[in-house]
Amino acid sequence: MPNQFDVFNTKKKTAEKQTVIGMVLIGIAVILFLGMQASGSTGFLIFAIIAGIPGLIFAAKGATDFKKLSRSFKQEVVIPMFQEAIPGVQYRPDYGLSEMEVYNTEMLKRADRFHSEDFISGQLESVQFISSDVRLEERHVEHTKNGTRTYYVTYFLGRVFKFSFNKEFDGYLQVLEGGSPMSRRDFKKVKLESIDFNKKFKTFATSELSAFYVLTPDIMESIMNLEKRNPGRIGLSFTGENLYITINNNKDTFELKMFRQIDQSVVDEFRQDLMVIKDVIVAMKLNNNLFKKAPQN
Amino acid sequence: MFLSVGTTVLIIVVALVLIVVFWYIGVMNRLRQLELKVHEAESGIDVALTKRFDMLTKMLETTKGYAKHESETLEKVVKWRQGIPQNATVKEKEEFMSQLNQVASGINVVVEQYPDLKANTVFLELQSAVANTEEHLQAARRLYNANVTQINTIIVTFPQSIVANAIHMEKKAYFEAEEKKRADVEFKF
Incomplete structure (x- = not known):
């Protein structure tokens, strides 16, 4: 493995060098351009172009090579x-x-720009799951004296999980760290008996009894622990036989970072991010007999 | 335009009276709504208890084929053979639940004595269904107790207690579950 890391680190350094050279050249080009504006001399513009074009090429090549390396x-x-x-x-x-x-999931509002990657699917302890990184962006339009400016603001960057949840219950249930359900269902706010849980999460359900049925004291404690281990805003949605979990932690998981050495710690971090799935299954007792799907003949 | 002192005092007094009246109505409505929720939750307990009673009765019927004497003895533990009477109090329902728990743990003992029962698919399905009704019963019990806590908190807190006394609203009884007996009915799969 260390030799494999060396190969990746060598390639990464080349990509980083190209990016740095590109950025420096772009920086010089910007300074020269500003100099031209200040002095009015066209000589600056020629030098700015001479520095800027190779700068853009180097930066683009560095970014492309890094993406290839990451893949x-x-x-x-x-x-x-x-x-x-x-x-x-x-x-x-x-x-x-x-x-x-x-x-x-009925927890996330419709985005103007949607992106999803790093799809993981499988079965762990007889529980089927899928998960993915998701980025949701909202379009904003700003009217200024120079015209209209359109920009996008990310309101969700994190992971979405779906687990098979075979505990029979009526209705729909959501446990949210913030906000309210993105659904037209007749959700009512439910107060559970745990004061700490009510302080941390808002619970919405179409049937109060179902909320108490699913959210047993053990499950509430597990959700609290899950939240402690995973920074960011957590949401859980129980719909039909599925349990959706969203973690909005402003993190693009399973991605290499430029200027960070590739070593065992990176792999360990990725492994830890993957094992959140196991953590959910065990903490939420989805592997319990009552929650498992019956084997299909 | 200036109001006379007398008019000003009158307006303040009327405003204060109105505030008190609206507050009184607000608290009264809240108490009535919570009382309704307590009743709803209690009927949830009734439904869960009835389901549990039906399932256990079916289980006893199945065990009769293996252990007739034991099953008939267990049947006698339950006071209400026809289910829950309409006018039953919370305490009586607690007692009924306790009797059902005794039956459930008795069935567990029978299962240990007659291993053939473990091979009976109908019995196994009923066992799973009983475990499920136990979960529903616990949920109904917790919902009921959560609502009772809410209403009792208002009833004992001053100044809302004045309204509660005025409308003769009394503290509601909790539906207790004895931990030991609850542990007894856990099924091993």
Whole structure:
């Protein structure tokens, strides 16, 4: 493994160098351009172009090479590591959850720009799961004296999980750290007997009894612990036989970072992010007999 | 335009009276709504208890084929053979639940004595269904107690207690579950 890391680190350094050279040249070009504006001399403009074009080429090449490197790292290191951690797991870095699946959570509002990647699917302790990184952006339009400016603001960046949840219950239930359900269902706010849980989460359900049925004292404690272990805003949605979990932690998981050494700690971090799935299954007792899907003949 | 002192005092007094009246109505409505929720939750307990009673009765019928004497003895533990009477109090329902728990743990003992029962698919399905009704009963009990806590808190807190006394609203009884007996009915799969 260390030799494999060396190969990746060498390639990464080349990509980083190209990026740095590109950025420096772009910086020089900007300074020269500002100099031209200040002095009115066209000589500055020629030098700005001479520095700017190679700068853009270097920066673009650096970014492309880094992306390629990141992809091959996922193929050669991450996929085998995932398959070792969870036998039979499928990991597709360039594929993500569909928009429909994400909105089926009924916790996330429709985005103007949607992106999803790092799709993971499999079965752990007889519980089927899928998960993916999701980025949701909202379009903003600003009217200024110079015209109209359009920009996008990210309101969700994190992970969405879907687990099979075979505990029979009527209605729909959501446990949210903030906000309210994105649904037209007749959700009512439910107060559970745990004061700490009510302080941390807002519970919405179409049937109060169902909320108490699903959220047993053990499950409430598990949700509290899950929240402590995963920074960011957590949401749980129980719909039909599915449990959706969203973690809005402003983090793009399973991605290499430029200027960060590739070593065992990176792999360990990826593994930890993967094992959140196991953490949910065990903490929420989804592997309990009552929650498991019956084997299909 | 200036108001006379007398008019000003009158307006203040009327405003204060109105505030008190609206507050009184607000608290009274809140108490009535909570009382309704307590009744709803209590009927949830009735439904869960009835389901549990039906399931256990079916289980006893199944065990009769293996252990007739034991099953008939267990049947006698339950006071209400026809289910829960309409006018039953919370305490009586608690007692009924306790009797059902005794029956459930008795069935567990029978299962240990007659291992053939474990191979009976109908019995196994009923066992799973009984475990499920136990979960529903616990949920109904917790919902009921949560609502009772809410209403009792208002009833004992001053100044809302004045309204509660005025409308003769009394503290509601909790539906207790004895931990020991609850542990007894846990099924092993």
